[in-house]
Amino acid sequence: xxxxxxxxxxxxxxxxxxxxxxxxxxxxxxxxxxxxxxxxxxxxxxxxxxxxxxxxxxxxxxxxxxxxxxxxxxxxxxxxxxxxxxxxxxxxxxxxxxxxxxxxxxxxxxxxxxxxxxxxxxxxxxxxxxxxxxxxxxxxxxxxxxxxxxxxxxxxxxxxxxxxxxxxxxxxxxxxxxxxxxxxxxxxxxxxxxxxxxxxxxxxxxxxxxxxxxxxxxxxxxxxxxxxxxx
Ligand code: SF4
Numbered sequence: 001x002x003x004x005x006x007x008x009x010x011x012x013x014x015x016x017x018x019x020x021x022x023x024x025x026x027x028x029x030x031x032x033x034x035x036x037x038x039x040x041x042x043x044x045x046x047x048x049x050x051x052x053x054x055x056x057x058x059x060x061x062x063x064x065x066x067x068x069x070x071x072x073x074x075x076x077x078x079x080x081x082x083x084x085x086x087x088x089x090x091x092x093x094x095x096x097x098x099x100x101x102x103x104x105x106x107x108x109x110x111x112x113x114x115x116x117x118x119x120x121x122x123x124x125x126x127x128x129x130x131x132x133x134x135x136x137x138x139x140x141x142x143x144x145x146x147x148x149x150x151x152x153x154x155x156x157x158x159x160x161x162x163x164x165x166x167x168x169x170x171x172x173x174x175x176x177x178x179x180x181x182x183x184x185x186x187x188x189x190x191x192x193x194x195x196x197x198x199x200x201x202x203x204x205x206x207x208x209x210x211x212x213x214x215x216x217x218x219x220x221x222x223x224x225x226x227x228x229x230x231x
Contacts, residue, residue, distance in 0.1 A: 003165035003222075006158075008182035013220065014161070015189070018196040021216035022203070025195030028141045031059055035068050037109060040142040042073070044134050045095050050087035058086035070100035070108070095129035102127055117145040132170045140194070144187040148177040149194040153201035160205065162222030 004010075028043065029052070030036045039059060046055040059068075061082045066072040073096055076082060080093035102123065106112050112120065117139060124135035132150075139145040148154075150173035158164040164173055181189070204211045212224040 004162050006163050006176055006180040008180055008185075010163075011177070011181055011185075014217065015193055015196065017216045017220075018200055019192065022196055022199045025192060025199060027191055027195040029056075031056065032063055032068055037142045038068055038070065041099065041103065041138055042068070042096055044137040044141070045092060045099060045129070046083060046086040048087070048092070048095075048129075048134060054085045054087065058083040061085070070103045073097070073100045074104070091129065095127075098128035099130065113143065117143075117147070120145065121147070132174075136174065140187060140190055146178070146185060146187050146190050148174045148181075148190055149197075150174040150177070151194075151197075153197050153205075154194075156207065157197060157201060157205050160210065160221060160223035161217060 028036075028040050030039055032039055042062070043055055043059060046058050061084075062068060062073075065076060065082050073079060079096060080089045083089045083092055083096070086092055103112070106123070115123070120143060121132075121135045121139050124130050124138055125132060130138075136147040136149050140147045140149065150170045155164060155168050155173065158173065164176075166172075178185075200217075204215045210223070212218050212221070212227060215221065215224065218224040
């Protein structure tokens, strides 16, 4: 399949078609409006390799056990037990502790907001269990930084759409999207773009047997065009 360069206009067409199909996604889903940004911070770790329904249960258990703050997370005797439903809970408890220790040591939201985006993401990636995707999720949703989340859903859809060939390198795709986005591509755009990509991957562009017949992108998608040509 031929691959084309991502362009600002192409990105807008892609975004608009998905927005038209699925509407606003209202991410990030928050349970406790009193401390939403901290909930995003820990939710980004809890959601690694785990369905969101399990993350909601884990956050609910943490809320019942005390306030959703870094200090409370670090004080829990059995943090792993509280987040048991969120996959490998002992590993994630260690990751949450590392994140919370950094958060407190760095001066919490007020001081961390002063960091430039590259420094913020680099420091997050330096923490135990925080890779580029989780770092960018935190940067985008908790700190309003314009970062494209180049997750597995984005690779799958972009490859089929005709935008991304070759090796699946996170930074390559993130940088390609951010470099081609127009000047209006702000955090609100990236927030919605990521949420729409997730919705599209779950509802139409499945891993196996994508539902091209009902896809809003079918007319401009390389995979769908190739399938029609082969008929
Ligand atoms: S047309 Fe098919 S392959 Fe292309 S984005 Fe839509 S569902 Fe995915």
